[in-house]
Amino acid sequence: xxxxxxxxxxxxxxxxxxxxxxxxxxxxxxxxxxxxxxxxxxxxxxxxxxxxxxxxxxxxxxxxxxxxxxxxxxxxxxxxxxxxxxxxxxxxxxxxxxxxxxxxxxxxxxxxxxxxxxxxxxxxxxxxxxxxxxxxxxxxxxxxxxxxxxxxxxxxxxxxxxxxxxxxxxxxxxxxxxxxxxxxxxxxxxxxxxxxxxxxxxxxxxxxxxxxxxxxxxxxxxxxxxxxxxxxxxxxxxxxxxxxxxxxxxxxxxxxxxxxxxxxxxxxxxxxxxxxxxxxxxxxxxxxxxxxxxxxxxxxxxxxxxxxxxxxxxxxxxxxxxxxxxxxxxxxxxxxxxxxxxxxx
Amino acid sequence: xxxxxxxxxxxxxxxxxxxxxxxxxxxxxxxxxxxxxxxxxxxxxxxxxxxxxxxxxxxxxxxxxxxxxxxxxxxxxxxxxxxxxxxxxxxxxxxxxxxxxxxxxxxxxxxxxxxxxxxxxxxxxxxxxxxxxxxxxxxxxxxxxxxxxxxxxxxxxxxxxxxxxxxxxxxxxxxxxxxxxxxxxxxxxxxxxxxxxxxxxxxxxxxxxxxxxxxxxxxxxxxxxxxxxxxxxxxxxxxxxxxxxxxxxxxxxxxxxxxxxxxxxxxxxxxxxxxxxxxxxxxxxxxxxxxxxxxxxxxxxxxxxxxxxxxxxxxxxxxxxxxxxxxxxxxxxxxxxxxxxxxxxxxxxxxxxxxxxxxxxxxxxxxxxxxxxxxxxxxxxxxxxxxxxxxxxxxxxxxxxxxxxxxxxxxxxxxxxxxxxxxxxxxxxxxxxxxxxxxxxxxxxxxxxxxxxxxxxxxxxxxxxxxxxxxxxxxxxxx
Numbered sequence: 164x165x166x167x168x169x170x171x172x173x174x175x176x177x178x179x180x181x182x183x184x185x186x187x188x189x190x191x192x193x194x195x196x197x198x199x200x201x202x203x204x205x206x207x208x209x210x211x212x213x214x215x216x217x218x219x220x221x222x223x224x225x226x227x228x229x230x231x232x233x234x235x236x237x238x239x240x241x242x243x244x245x246x247x248x249x250x251x252x253x254x255x256x257x258x259x260x261x262x263x264x265x266x267x268x269x270x271x272x273x274x275x276x277x278x279x280x281x282x283x284x285x286x287x288x289x290x291x292x293x294x295x296x297x298x299x300x301x302x303x304x305x306x307x308x309x310x311x312x313x314x315x316x317x318x319x320x321x322x323x324x325x326x327x328x329x330x331x332x333x334x335x336x337x338x339x340x341x342x343x344x345x346x347x348x349x350x351x352x353x354x355x356x357x358x359x360x361x362x363x364x365x366x367x368x369x370x371x372x373x374x375x376x377x378x379x380x381x382x383x384x385x386x387x388x389x390x391x392x393x394x395x396x397x398x399x400x401x402x403x404x405x406x407x408x409x410x411x412x413x414x415x416x417x418x419x420x421x422x423x424x425x426x427x428x429x430x431x432x433x434x435x436x437x438x439x440x441x442x443x444x445x446x447x448x449x450x451x452x453x454x455x456x457x458x459x460x461x462x463x464x465x466x467x468x469x470x471x472x473x474x475x476x477x478x479x480x481x482x483x484x485x486x487x488x489x490x491x492x493x494x495x496x497x498x499x500x501x502x503x504x505x506x507x508x
Numbered sequence: 509x510x511x512x513x514x515x516x517x518x519x520x521x522x523x524x525x526x527x528x529x530x531x532x533x534x535x536x537x538x539x540x541x542x543x544x545x546x547x548x549x550x551x552x553x554x555x556x557x558x559x560x561x562x563x564x565x566x567x568x569x570x571x572x573x574x575x576x577x578x579x580x581x582x583x584x585x586x587x588x589x590x591x592x593x594x595x596x597x598x599x600x601x602x603x604x605x606x607x608x609x610x611x612x613x614x615x616x617x618x619x620x621x622x623x624x625x626x627x628x629x630x631x632x633x634x635x636x637x638x639x640x641x642x643x644x645x646x647x648x649x650x651x652x653x654x655x656x657x658x659x660x661x662x663x664x665x666x667x668x669x670x671x672x673x674x675x676x677x678x679x680x681x682x683x684x685x686x687x688x689x690x691x692x693x694x695x696x697x698x699x700x701x702x703x704x705x706x707x708x709x710x711x712x713x714x715x716x717x718x719x720x721x722x723x724x725x726x727x728x729x730x731x732x733x734x735x736x737x738x739x740x741x742x743x744x745x746x747x748x749x750x751x752x753x754x755x756x757x758x759x760x761x762x763x764x765x766x767x768x769x770x771x772x773x774x775x776x777x778x779x780x781x782x783x784x785x786x787x788x789x790x791x792x793x794x795x796x797x798x799x800x801x802x803x804x805x806x807x808x809x810x811x812x813x814x815x816x817x818x819x820x821x822x823x824x825x826x827x828x829x830x831x832x833x834x835x836x837x838x839x840x841x842x843x844x845x846x847x848x849x850x851x852x853x854x855x856x857x858x859x860x861x862x863x864x865x866x867x868x869x870x871x872x873x874x875x876x877x878x879x880x881x882x883x884x885x886x887x888x889x890x891x892x893x894x895x896x897x898x899x900x901x902x903x904x905x906x907x908x909x910x911x912x913x914x915x916x917x918x919x920x921x922x923x924x925x926x927x928x929x930x931x932x933x934x935x936x937x938x939x940x941x942x943x944x945x946x947x948x949x950x951x952x953x954x955x956x957x958x959x960x961x962x963x964x965x966x967x968x969x970x971x972x973x974x975x976x977x978x979x980x981x982x983x984x985x986x987x
Binding site: 274277280283284287288291292294295296297298299300318321322324325326328329332339342343345346347348349350351352353354355356357358359360361364 | 586772775776982
């Protein structure tokens with residue numbers, strides 16, 4: 164798939180509400196309060212962190228292309244989708260990313276899978292020495308750990324794993340192209356995997372196109388692996404890949420300190436972090452934690468009036484809301500938006 | 509059979525030593541400090557592995573490149589030696605702690621120079637019963653070498669008192685480097701075993717042309733002559749560009765450089781070793797740890813910065829002993845381009861001044877280096893000098909280094925413009941005598957048609973079969 168189409172789709176959800184780079188931050192999975200709010204408000208969670216290493220120059224190319232083709236326009240450094248853009252966005256096939264759940268960990272899963280399959284591929288032929296495709300220490304240690312207790316020298320076992328993999332790929336309903344990419348990135352005894360560039364040449368696409376297909380395919384694969392309990396092998400490989408807490412590690416610490424009775428200012432001092440960072444943590448909690456005590460920060464009346472103002476104006480832009488509620492701080496407004504409108508409805 | 513020959517056969521399965529190996533091993537067993545200069549691919553690691561089996565204690569191997577270290581350690585494990593451990597920065601804290609506590613269980617201990625400097629590691633090593641210390645890639649200790657590693661200088665200091673013999677291993681070293689190795693490792697009248705750098709099966713060719721003609725020359729070369737081959741280029745960008753051009757013409761080519769992600773690099777290496785890719789367009793990142801014996805050609809599109817690196821790169825061809833060819837494409841402007849790159853890589857007085865001022869202003873060394881525009885390597889070198897001498901001396905030292913780099917370049921150019929046999933010229937520069945009488949020597953001696961290089965039939969490149977996705981999985985897992 165084309166990154167420009169993904170970006171257009173995302174912009175059609177945000178239409179001018181957010182800055183030029185808001186989309187880039189989501190795609191990269193930036194863990195700032197603002198981005199975490201954006202994915203909630205605009206229902207873009209699934210695109211969160213799909214390309215953690217996306218270079219901004221590449222992102223800019225997509226924006227320029229979209230502007231050049233009049234799918235979007237830029238007014239006062241905000242990006243608005245044109246009628247043509249909306250038509251195009253509506254015609255796009257649905258995206259099946261699930262970035263919010265995997266957050267870049269899907270490539271760790273594939274690294275483990277590829278190393279495990281490579282090991283089985285060699286061991287089934289009695290070859291116990293080969294250059295590992297993965298040099299990352301954590302992945303090597305993990306794969307060694309799961310293979311230690313499995314009959315990896317038994318050719319029946321490798322067949323079993325192969326069947327499980329094929330079944331899961333089919334059941335994931337990913338496209339044939341995605342299956343081809345998955346299988347081609349695996350390497351083993353007598354059959355070498357293909358590089359991104361080679362796959363791009365094979366398929367007559369760009370490397371980025373192929374890579375995006377790969378990531379979406381991986382999300383679909385992981386979704387079925389998590390749903391179906393009979394994928395014994397792949398469930399082991401996927402251990403710990405799904406995000407278990409939606410709060411960042413740092414926000415979790417702030418939550419604990421707050422629960423133990425410290426004020427926001429005290430937490431800032433104790434942790435040696437800026438007040439704005441601690442504020443971001445609270446906004447994160449407001450979005451993700453159903454039991455967030457919003458009433459510690461604002462009155463219920465304030466919250467209700469902000470919600471009705473948002474519905475009335477049809478915007479969540481903070482600057483606009485701030486001018487309506489001058490007595491409230493930006494922090495308070497963000498908390499209300501997060502807690503009350505966090506699910507994007 | 510002698511005892512050594514017995515061990516050689518029992519432990520390694522060889523009937524005979526390669527040239528130089530036996531003398532190095534005997535010298536080590538006699539407890540003498542030894543410097544062994546053996547060309548790459550001639551069994552350097554055997555020189556310490558074999559004596560280790562005859563010595564009571566452990567062997568410590570200091571190795572500069574983590575990747576190389578891991579490669580050697582895992583290759584030993586594969587061959588059945590399980591008492592091997594690699595201490596490097598890849599280890600987690602727990603792993604390191606565990607390994608250090610049971611270090612005495614290992615016969616072969618690989619360690620990176622940075623690790624060696626950690627007090628805990630150093631103290632632990634002092635308690636051990638070491639029988640031999642090996643310094644691999646020992647030319648890194650020399651400030652005149654092309655990859656000077658300041659950490660290496662401290663090896664000599666650590667093991668200054670009662671210590672086992674030191675074996676220094678390197679592929680290329682001239683007189684200056686040999687002297688540096690001996691001094692900095694505090695060696696006691698070392699035995700120097702030097703094998704000739706000459707590779708009789710290698711043909712040297714220098715082609716002078718315009719820069720703009722190089723691509724076309726390479727295209728024709730790839731079309732008409734045999735691989736497998738490596739084309740060394742100056743930059744990552746050029747590696748990608750050239751690989752694309754050649755791929756579009758239908759040749760089997762891949763690019764390799766440090767900018768590619770790790771999996772892709774591993775895949776390209778594997779494809780190349782298996783013959784699925786015939787040519788590699790690479791920066792100098794390609795080569796270390798690649799075990800491929802049948803490379804027939806190495807082409808340099810750019811001018812290497814030193815003869816030592818040139819020798820190492822062309823030395824990857826023809827490991828199987830069959831004829832192989834090294835071609836260097838030279839254009840007049842290459843001289844100044846290379847000079848510019850070299851000086852750009854080297855820190856100058858202004859940058860060092862900037863760097864030290866920033867640090868005095870309270871910035872961290874890392875930040876200061878970035879602001880002063882120092883590369884990581886440059887920072888490492890400067891830090892070392894600053895810890896050793898006053899600023900004025902550092903400036904003087906840098907200027908000296910600059911001059912040395914220039915000397916290296918002039919040496920390289922003297923080979924390019926040589927009117928005598930290229931082989932003889934190169935060997936001269938490393939202090940070796942050589943009388944030439946090979947038919948396939950070099951472009952100065954005259955070559956005529958290099959028939960053996962011509963493609964006779966359509967190249968038998970093992971093209972990757974086009975499998976469907978489920979067939980691929982079947983093949984991978986034996987279904």
